[in-house]
Structure formats: structure tokens, C-alpha cells
Amino acid sequence: MFVLLLIAVITYYRNINYKTYDIQVEKSYFPEVNTAAEIEALAKNLVSEMTFEEKVDQMYGEKNHKSLRKLANNFLIAKRFPHIYAGKNERLHIPPWVLSDGPRGARVMHQDVAAVTTFPVAMARGASWDVSLEKRIQHVIAIEMRANKVNLGATPCINLLRHPAWGRAQETYGEDPWLLGEFGLATVKALESHNVMASPKHFALNSLENSRWVVNVEVDERTLREVYLPHFKKTIQQGKPAAVMSAYNQINGEYCGHSKRLLTDILRTEWGFEGFVNTDWGYGVYDGVAGVKAGLNVEMPSQSAYSVKALQEGIDAGKITEQDIDDIVVGSLKTRLKYAFTGDEQQYPLDKILLPEHIALAREAAEKSMVLLKNNSVLPFKKKGAKKIAVIGRLADVENTGDEGSSDSTPPYVITPFQGISNYHKTLGNQVILNDGSDLESAKKLAAEADEVIVVVGYTREDEGEYIILFRDKMVASAKAQKLIGSKGMGGDRDSLRLRPEDEQLIEALASTNDQLVVTYIGGSAIDMNPWQDKVPAILFAWYGGMEGGNALANILYGKVNPSGKLPFSIAKNEKDYPYFNPYIENISYGYYHGYTLFDKKNIEVAYPFGFGLSYTNYAYSNLQIAEPTVTANSNIQVTIDIENTGDMAGEEIVQLYVGFKNSAVDRPVKLLRAFDKINLQPGEKKTIPLQVSAQDLAWYNPQTKKWEIEVMDYELYVGGSSATAELLTGSFKLE
Numbered sequence: 001m002f003v004l005l006l007i008a009v010i011t012y013y014r015n016i017n018y019k020t021y022d023i024q025v026e027k028s029y030f031p032e033v034n035t036a037a038e039i040e041a042l043a044k045n046l047v048s049e050m051t052f053e054e055k056v057d058q059m060y061g062e063k064n065h066k067s068l069r070k071l072a073n074n075f076l077i078a079k080r081f082p083h084i085y086a087g088k089n090e091r092l093h094i095p096p097w098v099l100s101d102g103p104r105g106a107r108v109m110h111q112d113v114a115a116v117t118t119f120p121v122a123m124a125r126g127a128s129w130d131v132s133l134e135k136r137i138q139h140v141i142a143i144e145m146r147a148n149k150v151n152l153g154a155t156p157c158i159n160l161l162r163h164p165a166w167g168r169a170q171e172t173y174g175e176d177p178w179l180l181g182e183f184g185l186a187t188v189k190a191l192e193s194h195n196v197m198a199s200p201k202h203f204a205l206n207s208l209e210n211s212r213w214v215v216n217v218e219v220d221e222r223t224l225r226e227v228y229l230p231h232f233k234k235t236i237q238q239g240k241p242a243a244v245m246s247a248y249n250q251i252n253g254e255y256c257g258h259s260k261r262l263l264t265d266i267l268r269t270e271w272g273f274e275g276f277v278n279t280d281w282g283y284g285v286y287d288g289v290a291g292v293k294a295g296l297n298v299e300m301p302s303q304s305a306y307s308v309k310a311l312q313e314g315i316d317a318g319k320i321t322e323q324d325i326d327d328i329v330v331g332s333l334k335t336r337l338k339y340a341f342t343g344d345e346q347q348y349p350l351d352k353i354l355l356p357e358h359i360a361l362a363r364e365a366a367e368k369s370m371v372l373l374k375n376n377s378v379l380p381f382k383k384k385g386a387k388k389i390a391v392i393g394r395l396a397d398v399e400n401t402g403d404e405g406s407s408d409s410t411p412p413y414v415i416t417p418f419q420g421i422s423n424y425h426k427t428l429g430n431q432v433i434l435n436d437g438s439d440l441e442s443a444k445k446l447a448a449e450a451d452e453v454i455v456v457v458g459y460t461r462e463d464e465g466e467y468i469i470l471f472r473d474k475m476v477a478s479a480k481a482q483k484l485i486g487s488k489g490m491g492g493d494r495d496s497l498r499l500r501p502e503d504e505q506l507i508e509a510l511a512s513t514n515d516q517l518v519v520t521y522i523g524g525s526a527i528d529m530n531p532w533q534d535k536v537p538a539i540l541f542a543w544y545g546g547m548e549g550g551n552a553l554a555n556i557l558y559g560k561v562n563p564s565g566k567l568p569f570s571i572a573k574n575e576k577d578y579p580y581f582n583p584y585i586e587n588i589s590y591g592y593y594h595g596y597t598l599f600d601k602k603n604i605e606v607a608y609p610f611g612f613g614l615s616y617t618n619y620a621y622s623n624l625q626i627a628e629p630t631v632t633a634n635s636n637i638q639v640t641i642d643i644e645n646t647g648d649m650a651g652e653e654i655v656q657l658y659v660g661f662k663n664s665a666v667d668r669p670v671k672l673l674r675a676f677d678k679i680n681l682q683p684g685e686k687k688t689i690p691l692q693v694s695a696q697d698l699a700w701y702n703p704q705t706k707k708w709e710i711e712v713m714d715y716e717l718y719v720g721g722s723s724a725t726a727e728l729l730t731g732s733f734k735l736e
């Protein structure tokens, strides 16, 4: 027994302190290689020198006995994510590449690193509608990835939020393809500028978690092209990422990892993608021959479908050729060698991790993401000399930065709501009292006596997030039964959009105790607030706010920062208004409409519209001007709008432009987001804001002609502070 234990301990430490490899190429081995053409020629030459086994070794992460053991000991036990050295060939001096996740921070850490800058989740940043902020955040994440000796970022996650119950909603930027595309593009540009290979994911239609390894998503061609792919197309065509991560699920009966239509015909032939496709981890490809024929370059993290045996048999059976294998290998090698050869404009030492400016940015991101949904003259808390502040709820003093799936990252600390509010009041001599809400009577008593009450509710990694289970057969059984079989496991899709009963009971109990009360929600997606939203005077979405979330929350609550976030998704009045969703399912159809396009089309009133968020000031929109009332298919629609800050507090306003298709000859949404901007306005300040829409972005996909077509007709324009039609100024233009 003792010997076994000793072996286990030694194995553990050997796998925690695994051998590391440099990801840069040793140029002295390739003195004459510099240009892209020379690098591509080198890739072909290297492949021609490889044995068949060496070629196959380029087609998966790391040898199973290494990768699986490292993952087991690091991810499962040490709660660290190891470097998986993919594609290393020491004989030919080919360096490995290493993937790190990172929607909210660099996940893979160098063995001497214990923490990284941890931002609010991507959905929170989606709520900031601030693309330049996102770019700044992604620069920091890229710098910290490089400092952690990683050169591929498995990010951005830009899967569309089709239903708010999706467990990984927190990892994406919302329900709208245009918003997703802008954030995805910003991320890729930032990562690539630091020689981090970006790998947008999960390609494609991965918008359901608990059946993701089995679910078949049925989708018609228009819906695929106009709803679920445009943001990938923009991110890939304009951002030119080195890689793309294929999704686990099936589309119209074909696993993404096996789909030549998706990975070659659309991604490469139509969109011109020149990088390589890597699978999602674990169950990303099942049939090696199908993967090769589809154009799938790398199976991650270890070798299963892409085995020498399976591929050799495929060649012997005439299903694939060795040239197909060469093309697959050159496809990834030429791309990653380009990065390995490219010199850096800056150095990435370990001490570039957690720089003070990185931490300050994490707080700024949290401040700019929070969405004020309701405010009956409560916020900002203005009671001068407030002596007693109550912070109540089971999450009030919990470190809660989001799920513990692949988007997790390790912060050096987390400022909880209670700590942030306490920090704010420290120098004011006020009393901040914590109550976890478990005893309703004591919570009510405290709330009644306090000058201000912050009720903290929401979710944790137990309630939502990446669905962490080890074995596929449980997912298969649950999907077949259309209900959970066995224990649930960590994270996953939510079964209900309601808050936990204990949170709703707490809100009910406290609602009438104090009119200086705000409900602060911590989470990553929409919730159903029907039971209590009319009973409380203020509601703030604080999201999973990252390592500085508590300080940001205090700055918002006490008016140091004016809330500027707006919802990146719609919140329906009733859960049944959303599209059909079942976490446990084998087949599901994704329709053309969801979110605001669905609610507009069916004229369904929502609780809170896409793009909605309050401020401590008010903004007046006027004077919508359209430069040219008539445009052509090759021109831009130039628009200006006047926005005035009519209140007494400076703030940032998100102006949104939607295009309407009332006259369309085909079934189209009432309106679609096609431009937005975030602007600073001092009290009383008025600015004329330019917005533009390319006529190309008015197109619809005609499945008959298999072409994007722009209708010659009159289009409507809607400009304002949310997607709520009543709030929007309208205009129109003709396309000839």
C-alpha cells in the first residue's frame, strides 16, 4: 500500500513538474528561411522528410501517455491546466505549439506562475458594447499567454446565445451575430498582434452544453448563413486567425470534425481561410479518415481517431491517399512555423503578468459592463452620512468569477461584493455589515435598520458553465432519454431561468424592508425576474465581474462610475417565449429567429430589450440625418445622429443602428443591428455621431442561387439607445 502511494505521489509530482519546451524555432537550423513563401516551402520539405508516423504525430496534440497523464494530474488534481506540446519533432527541429484557453484570462500558466489577470466574463464585456475596451483586454490576455509560454489562444468563443439557459453563455458576447462579429474580430486582431495564434470557436452551432458531444443541430441554409455563421465569417475573413476550433456537435447529421462542407467548402474554399483546424478536446473527431477528408488538421489533446493504424488502413483501402495526409500536415505546419519564425516586437517575461495596469483594466472592464435594469431613484446611493450598509446574500462574500471549465483562469485574489463595498466605505467611517441571508429574520432585521441594502443573488460554477463530465456514454444516455441520467456533474445548462429558491425567498423577504435597496445579480446570462422584479426599487446586473468585480460594483453603486452597460441579449417576459431548448436532446432544430428578431417578428413584448440599460443620467436623441437617400450596392449608408446628455452626470452612451426590411420580398427580420458606438458625454454636452452601414451588409442568403443578394427596395433605419422600437428614431433610404 505504501509503495503504491509513493508511486502515485512521485507520478503526481513528475506530471506537475513536466518537461517544458520552447515554442520558438531555433533559426540556426534554418538560416535561409525568412519569407512566407520560404516558410511554406520549408513546411513541405520537412513533411517530405517525415516518416508516416512522424506525419501522423503532427495530427494530434501530445502522445497519450504524456497528455492524458499531465491532464489528469494537473487539471483534475492540481486544478492547473498543463502545456500540451503539440506537433513537436526534435529530429527535424520543429518546435511544438501550445494551446491556452482564455475568454477571461490566460488559463495555461508557466510552472512558476500562480495567477493571472482575471477579467469579467466575455458576456459582461459583451454588455459593455465597447470594442476598443475588448481589444485592450485581449492585448493583456495575449501578453499574459505569451509570458506563460503559450502561442495559441483557444479564443474567442463566439457561439451565438440562442437560449439564455446555455451553460456557456458567459463565454460568448450575446445573441446577435453583428455584436459577436465585432468582438470576435477585435479579439483575433489583438491576439495575432502578439504572435498568439487565435482560434475562434466552436465552429459551429455549439449553443447547447449538456448534450454537446452528441447533439445533432438541424438548420436550414439561410439560418446557417445569416444567423449562425456571419460572425465566424467576419472574424475569420477580416481577422485572419491562424486556426479555428471545430465544435463537438453535429450539423444536419454530420459531426463538425467530419464535415468537409463546413471545414473545407465553406471555411476554406468560400471564405479563404488559410490556417488549420483543431478539434475541441476529447470528442472532436471519431473517424480519422472522415476527418482527413473534411480537412481537419489536428485532433486535440491526444491521439484517438488520428492513429497510424486507422489512417494507414484508410490509405490501403483507397479512401484517402498519403498526399491527403501530407496536405493536412502541411496545412498546420506552414501556419504554425510562420508564427515560430516571426520575431516579437516586444519581450514577454513572466513579470508582464498581473501588471498594475492589467489589474486596473480588469476593474475598468467590470465597471463598463454592469447593466442597470431598474432604478426607482435609489442609485447612486446618495444618502449622505450613511452609517450602516447591509450586504446580504449567500454570494455576498463569495469569490465568484464564473465557471471552472475551459474559460476559467486563476486570479491572485477576488474582491467580493462585500469586500468591494467595505473597501469603498473604509475611509468614510461607515459600517458595512455582511449577512449571508440564511436566516431570513436576521436578514430582514438588518435590512430594516440599515441606511442602504445591497442584496446579492445569482449563480456559481455549480449552476452553470462548461459541462464537466468525463465519460461520453452518460451524455449519450441522457440525450436519448431527453432527461438527465445519473448525477448532474459540474456546470452545464440551466434547467430553469429562475434564481435559486433561496435567492427568491431572500428578495421577497427584504423587498419591503427598505426603499434604499438594490438587487445585484451575479451570473452570465438572462434570468427570469418575474416573481420579484416589481417588488424591488433597483436591479443591477453585475455579471461574473472578475478579480476586481467587488470594487467595480461599489464604484457603480456609489456613483464614482456611471453605469453604461447594455444587455447583449433580450430578456423575455416568459420563459416559453424563447425558442425550444432542452439540455438533454439528440436532435434540435435551430430556427431563423431567436432573441430580438423573434420577439420583433412575433410582436412579443419583452421584459428587457436587447441593447437596453439605464444610466444615472439621460440622453436625448435627435436629428437623424441620412447623407444619401438613395444608395447603390457598392456604397455605404452614412448616417449622423445627435445625442445630448441632458442630465447632471457624465456618462457613456451606446448608440445602436438597426436596419429594417419591411419591404422585403422574402421573410426577413423586422430589423437587424448593423452599427453601434459608445461615446462619452459630459453633462449638457451634445455630439453629432456618425454611423455607417455597408450596403453589402444588407444582403440575405438566397439558398436557390447559393448567393448573397441585396434587395433593391426601400429600407428603414432605426437609431437609438436600445432595440426597443418605441425608443428609436426612424428614417429610410432607397437602394437602387
Ligand code: GLC
Residues within 6 Å of the ligand: 101, 154, 201, 280, 281, 406
Ligand atoms: C473544452 C472546451 C473548449 C476548450 C478546450 C480546451 O472542452 O469545449 O472550449 O478550448 O476544451 O480546454
